[in-house]
Amino acid sequence: MHILIAPNAFKNALDAQEVAACIRSGLLASSLPCTCECFPVGDGGNGTGALIVDRLGGKRIELTVKDPLGRPVSAFYGWIDNGSVAVIEMADASGLHLLKQHELNPLRTSSYGTGQLMDAALDAGAKEIILCMGGSATVDGGTGILAALGVRFLDRAGREILDLPSGLERLHHIDCSSVDRRINDCRIVVLCDVLNPLLGPAGASAVFGPQKGATPDMVGQLESILEQFAKVIESETGIAISHVESGGVAGGASAGLKGVLNAELVNGIDYFLQLTQFQQALAESNLVITGEGSIDNQTLQGKAPFGVAKMAKELNLPVIGLAGIVPLKQDVELEHYFDMLLAIGNGPARLDEAIPATATNLERTARQLGNLITSCR
Known part of the structure; x- marks a missing residue:
């Protein structure tokens, strides 16, 4: 047998x-x-990226990026398919495990470090990026990732919003004029392990916010922030992300990347099983x-x-x-x-x-x- x-x-x-x-x-x-x-x-949850790299005989590239609170942390991205496909584990740079209990605060934590990993992969020539988003410490709609790639979030007066994600309540315009142009020629695939949408009682704030340290008041504030974020994205790109299936993955990072970078949201386990034969x-x-x-x-x-x-x-x-x-x-x-x-x-x-x-x-x-x-x- x-x-x-x-x-x-x-x-x-x-x-x-x-x-x-x-x-x-x-x-x-x-x-x-x-x-x-x-x-x-793995189905896109924490550890899936490492499984893909190991199974397909890829190699890991180590570098220092920012953790969810902006401190330096060692993280990696993997290379597969002869170096044309990068595999990124969001938790490696922006994970919940990187924070102590008293540091949990999704109004302050950012996914910026994951964006730095993506930028490094682009520098190395990636034509496709596979993102495994489980285990993140963030509910920032992926704005940290986007900021690391050159996206600017502006208020009504044209001032850049730097206090992400809490400052997104003032969001009026998303400026993509400085976005790394290589991203346009790069396929972005997000492996999703849940079906939760961005907004609502089953959304990123209500379901995952408390797991990342959000109090009931914070949950309401985060919901308002993501609502404004979704509203501006739809008005500027025409992509409605509020209730897209799996838009709530990683605190809405999946929805944010779909709305701004047209990322593909896929069923994590089905994609994993196909990729690894x-x-x-x-x-x-x-x-x-x-x-x-x-x-x-x-x-x-x-x-x-x-x-x-x-x-x-x-x-x-x-x-x-x-x-x-x-x-x-x-x-x-x-x-x-x-x-x-x-x-x-x-x-x-x-x-x-x-x-x-x-x-x-x-x-x-x-x-x-x-x-x-x-x-x-």
Whole structure:
């Protein structure tokens, strides 16, 4: 039996490579005679860029850029496809993990460093830029990225707004006359891991603002800021970004880049699987194991395990999903894609107890799963 192990990260516990390694270790320790291929996956969330670069044998270019508060931080962009395509991990320069708890303030944090990575990739000759936007600390509509590429945000008097994103309430005009012209010849692809729009109760401010330190008052202010931003973009470019699908990714950065730079917003996991030629690995497999921290009906909205399972089912392969949390009740929709869902916990536990035990629980569950398959055969 050849088993393809294709999990996403277990958030706050293990990255996707670590999860795959734990599952493989458990299977090989079982009584099941098998071979395994680890094929960790990403859907645009934190770590996806590194997975793409590693899988495709790319190289990393390290440089110093600004973190969300303007301090120097080391970050990288990756080269694939013989150096014509740059892969950028937004979290590397503008990530939530770069800030301490007391520093979280999405009215002040900026995505400028990610724009610096894009500018460096253009300097190196990039003809396409793949942006993985998960894990950002910002709700700035991508204005930091755009500012780093030469976009100027002006108030009614023609003065440049420098206090981004809070100053966008005064936004009257977007000046693109100094934008790096090389961007016009560069395809920009944004890998999206959620469907949330820019505005509204399911939008960037309401849903993701609190995760990045926004108080209820801040959420209202951020919503007003992004509303004004969207209004000006539509009046000047004709592109309506307020309710575009996945416009809320990375605090609205996806919408901002679509509106100003005509970036392409794509389903993250589908794009990842196609780019990394996942179907070739599937064709050689007898069983697929995927997973992430939680698998439920929301997984079917484009999360990584769903993308893996959907492609596996096109080849009639059995799929097993491992997760920290699975539905208590039967879910017919999930059963259409997953032959078995297993919660890896070994008993009731608080979150602060369960997270450190993730590796052990994954290995144990995979070992027992291998033993079960042996018994059934």
